[in-house]
Amino acid sequence: MTVEPPETAGQVLVASNRGPVSYTRRDDGALVARRGGGGLVSGLSALGPDAGTWVCAALGDDDRAAAEAHAGRLPAEDTGGQSVRMLDIPRETFEAAYNGVANSVLWFVHHLLYQTPFEPVFDEEFEAGWGRYRAYNRAFADALADEAAEGAAVLVQDYHLALVPGLLAKRRPDLRIGHFSHTPWAPPELFRVLPDDIARELLLGILGGDRAAFLTHRWARAFTECCAALLGAEVAEGTVTHQGRTTRIGVHGLGADAEFLRERASRPDVDERLAELRERVGPDRSTIVRVDRTELSKNIVRGLLAYRRLLTDRPEWHGRVTHIAFAYPSRQDLAVYRAYTEEVSRVAEAINADFGRDDWTPVVLHVKDDFARSLAAYRMADVALVNPIRDGMNLVAKEIPVVSERGCALVLSREAGAAEELGGDALLVNPYDIAGTAEALHRALTMDHATRTTHTDRLTRAATALPPTDWFLAQLTALRGL
Numbered sequence: 236m237t238v239e240p241p242e243t244a245g246q247v248l249v250a251s252n253r254g255p256v257s258y259t260r261r262d263d264g265a266l267v268a269r270r271g272g273g274g275l276v277s278g279l280s281a282l283g284p285d286a287g288t289w290v291c292a293a294l295g296d297d298d299r300a301a302a303e304a305h306a307g308r309l310p311a312e313d314t315g316g317q318s319v320r321m322l323d324i325p326r327e328t329f330e331a332a333y334n335g336v337a338n339s340v341l342w343f344v345h346h347l348l349y350q351t352p353f354e355p356v357f358d359e360e361f362e363a364g365w366g367r368y369r370a371y372n373r374a375f376a377d378a379l380a381d382e383a384a385e386g387a388a389v390l391v392q393d394y395h396l397a398l399v400p401g402l403l404a405k406r407r408p409d410l411r412i413g414h415f416s417h418t419p420w421a422p423p424e425l426f427r428v429l430p431d432d433i434a435r436e437l438l439l440g441i442l443g444g445d446r447a448a449f450l451t452h453r454w455a456r457a458f459t460e461c462c463a464a465l466l467g468a469e470v471a472e473g474t475v476t477h478q479g480r481t482t483r484i485g486v487h488g489l490g491a492d493a494e495f496l497r498e499r500a501s502r503p504d505v506d507e508r509l510a511e512l513r514e515r516v517g518p519d520r521s522t523i524v525r526v527d528r529t530e531l532s533k534n535i536v537r538g539l540l541a542y543r544r545l546l547t548d549r550p551e552w553h554g555r556v557t558h559i560a561f562a563y564p565s566r567q568d569l570a571v572y573r574a575y576t577e578e579v580s581r582v583a584e585a586i587n588a589d590f591g592r593d594d595w596t597p598v599v600l601h602v603k604d605d606f607a608r609s610l611a612a613y614r615m616a617d618v619a620l621v622n623p624i625r626d627g628m629n630l631v632a633k634e635i636p637v638v639s640e641r642g643c644a645l646v647l648s649r650e651a652g653a654a655e656e657l658g659g660d661a662l663l664v665n666p667y668d669i670a671g672t673a674e675a676l677h678r679a680l681t682m683d684h685a686t687r688t689t690h691t692d693r694l695t696r697a698a699t700a701l702p703p704t705d706w707f708l709a710q711l712t713a714l715r716g717l
């Protein structure tokens with residue numbers, strides 16, 4: 236992949252709600268920076284520390300205090316040299332935009348999670364929230380307009396910032412603006428759940444940029460179908476034209492970062508946790524591993540029920556398999572996420588109470604985030620269980636086969652974006668079908684060694700085809716080439 240090196244920090248900008256750094260206050264009052272991982276962080280690092288600027292929001296009070304202390308520009312020692320501007324958006328605006336509109340409405344729409352008790356309520360509170368979503372998007376557009384050098388490329392990320400391309404293009408027509416959706420996109424019949432004017436404003440916001448890109452062809456198609464159905468836009472191969480403006484549509488599937496994962500997974504802290512987990516699981520037992528944020532779309536409860544069904548229907552597995560389920564806290568400001576977190580624990584405990592023995596714990600559940608322990612679980616996975624209701628891509632499905640030392644079989648939801656690339660070598664399941672998932676787990680556990688090794692080799696090749704740096708540079712090159 237070749238890309239012209241940008242000359243200054245203002246030449247390439249990334250905008251996303253969650254940035255590469257977050258802060259926590261220590262007991263002595265000092266603010267400590269913690270750097271996050273993920274595709275964007277490694278992607279942008281491909282440009283070198285001076286090349287790009289990342290614009291993000293302060294997520295909580297500690298971030299806000301840090302942003303204020305540094306007048307919005309985080310010091311290089313906190314960011315590893317990356318230029319980061321952290322926006323101190325007023326708390327009420329941020330919370331209504333992030334917890335309210337983005338995570339309680341748009342997330343549920345795109346993930347088809349709109350069923351009781353998560354029905355949409357478009358009342359006065361939502362209207363006020365929508366006004367704040369606009370204000371939050373405007374704050375990003377203003378900051379980007381202010382930061383960007385003449386003709387710069389701007390890569391706007393995700394459903395939090397759908398209005399930014401349109402707002403920014405009006406202020407700075409010289410820029411090249413791309414939007415990237417990390418989520419699935421809802422088909423028109425579901426996207427239409429949103430009030431008409433808001434649905435249209437979201438589509439027009441993204442179409443206001445030069446490019447709109449997605450993780451899979453399926454999500455790109457759903458987006459263009461929404462544009463045709465709700466705006467009457469003209470859709471051709473790879474473009475959407477509306478009111479005289481043409482926006483390119485792109486697909487960039489994000490792959491696992493094999494080099495980083497293998498190196499990180501071989502460090503002593505992971506070895507230590509591997510030894511602990513092995514002890515906990517006991518010798519000669521097969522493992523089914525899942526690692527997720529505790530997120531409704533990840534379908535963790537049905538995954539546990541499928542495992543329960545396996546133990547019920549096939550008692551020969553009692554004492555011979557352990558389900559390692561890591562479900563890390565996410566979006567705990569929202570009551571539905573808190574309730575879901577409790578349900579996950581309840582269902583896991585019930586399985587252990589009903590089937591467990593002195594020498595065997597059927598489910599090992601951990602709910603405290605620990606990346607080193609996740610990698611240890613990846614290493615000992617015989618079967619990976621990834622069964623989301625819907626998922627933009629799902630990187631865990633790609634990471635486990637890369638790191639597993641046992642050559643692992645993958646049970647994968649056909650509704651995960653990853654199924655588009657990995658489907659041929661995974662056992663695909665309907666995420667709602669508990670009996671079908673239980674059956675797939677049994678087939679995965681009984682797959683012979685040679686078949687498993689062949690699948691793992693092919694999965695690993697497919698999963699690492701587009702590592703984060705290539706994924707990022709491909710978007711940048713496509714945007715610059717317009």
Ligand code: G6P
Nearest residue numbers: 252253338393417418565566627
């Ligand atoms: C999804 C979104 C990402 C987001 C992540 C974590 O994968 O597409 O943009 O970073 O969830 O969500 P959070 O609300 O914790 O930022």
